Amino acid sequence: MSKGAPGLRETAPKKRPQGGFRQAMAWLHTWAGLALGWLLFLIFLTGTAGYFDTEIDRWMQPELPPAQTHLNASNTADLLLRRLATDAPGAERWFLRLPDDRNQPYPGIFWQGASVEAGARAARGSLTLNGETGDMFQARDTGGGQLLYQLHWRLHYLTRTQADVIVGFATLFMLVALISGVIIHKKIFKDFFTFRPRKGQRSWLDAHNVLSVLALPFHLMITYSGLVFMAFSYMPLVVAAHYGFGDDARSQFFAEAFDPPGIEEAANETAPLVALDPLIAKAEKAWGSGRVRNIDIRHPGDRNARILLYESTNTSVSRTAGLMVFDGVSGELLHRVAPELSTSRGVRDLFVGLHEGLFAGPWLRWLYFISGLMGTGMIATGLLLWAVKRRQRAEKATGVENPGLRLVEKLNVGTLVGLPVAIAAYFWANRLLPAGLEARAAWEMHSLFITWAAMLLYGTLRPTKRAWVEQLTVAALAFALLPLLNALTTDRHLGASLSEGDLILAGFDMVMLAMGIAWAAAAWYLHCRWSPVPADQNATRSWVKPFAPARSAK
């Protein structure tokens, strides 16, 4: 086959035959998918893990008690308020998080613009607190499930701007690959039920089609909502055209579009903050008991203080629910805002809500997780298909090694298996790094990237087929042994968590075990398929031969 990117066929100026269009779309699908495929694999995989972010948090801090969602809202609010008064005096904003469901399992506080001279811990900060005692939890330092899922849009080591540009383009390429994929797909319904196993390229194509078509609504939703989520970073020009360039103009837009009503500038006259209890009682009367999720206090202790009570969002798909704005001195209810401020805001919140899936209960959460895995599998099979197809062609041609194909094959084994192994290494690091280690949480994430790099390197040093079987074996061990590691390093082993009915810790262990078994099955399957058989049979069956060095071909 020819080296480099095959050319794109140009249509005659006037005539555009149907075949030409479909061919062009196939070219676009192939190259848009390949260009950022491995990055998209990372985005989908870590994003999918994010649907169980707080569950992973819990496993990574086994010292923590089960979720404290049973606490009384008024008592918790008083506890948090006392903590803010000592830790963040003189702040412009106090934010209280009340535990209401899996998304917010423990109480927490957050503050901005506090006065360090008056004794604040820092100008801004956030803390998770034990709702029983009001103290901080004594637990190991970890990035948890939060840092793992943030990887899918922050890319960890990059600045916000760099990550935005890269992830923005990856998401756009995903959207283009989805649209062009639907266009080139002739038998979208029939292929639903078509799977031809053990047929090399055919099987990969069928798998790619099934994974893509079955969860197509999810793929389209998650991709477009990803763009909408970051819309004003990716597409700042629309705001600039109507508000002007610069930070002030941008702030004006955000204030007009997003600020709740009734917020005032600080008057710089002190006035005592009203008690929260009657406000919470009023909100709970309207929304139901235990349904106040967040309390946002602007300018606490000022005459113009405002207290905003946010309703829990777990009964609506949209990201926003009810909101009440109170005068922070008199306690008067100033505004009661319905979930939808405007149609545009409603649409945006719906997209963002669908993307985050915070509303999802256990069953729907699993469906999210499985759809995310199908998206990850769609990307993986697409990348494999690219390589398998060209490997078959290259084998028909006379022994000329294509460096591009080799690179893709190495990146495939080093990422499609290497990255999951690296995520397992993130969990291993959480249990094995010493508790007192400086920057422990950062080292957990370094472990992930060091492992990924090691797996990529390993893939390049071994014959491709061997690398697949060996790395799959590593993956099987890395996941399946996690429950054992957990049992050896903590007292929260599977038996204990099962007998206590602690479904989150037990669930994590069991899912890791199940994944280990799945990796082992894949390793065993490939091992049997590729194990040494008489040489003549092997030649016809294999799709990836051990590579002959390029120079020997000349």
Next chain:
Amino acid sequence: MGLHGWRLFSLICAALIGGYLLAAAAGTFLAGVLPDFRGGSVMTGTMVSFAVYAGAIIWVFAMRRPAMAWFALVSASLLLATGGVFLGRGGL
């Protein structure tokens, strides 16, 4: 006859850069003509712009003529952006 080298590069740039310009311009135009309040219209325009971007990329690769793609995308962007800003100001 295939599209290679500089012409292919030009086509890809037209899709990515020209497509972005068209998307931003279409968003600006939409934000200028929608009856919502200014912040809301701008939000809708921005959200819709990504669909325009994807559509523009598909169109460029369906047509496969770099010079034509650049010309059409840039001139349509200029028209839409100017119109959008003008109508947006008029509405204030």
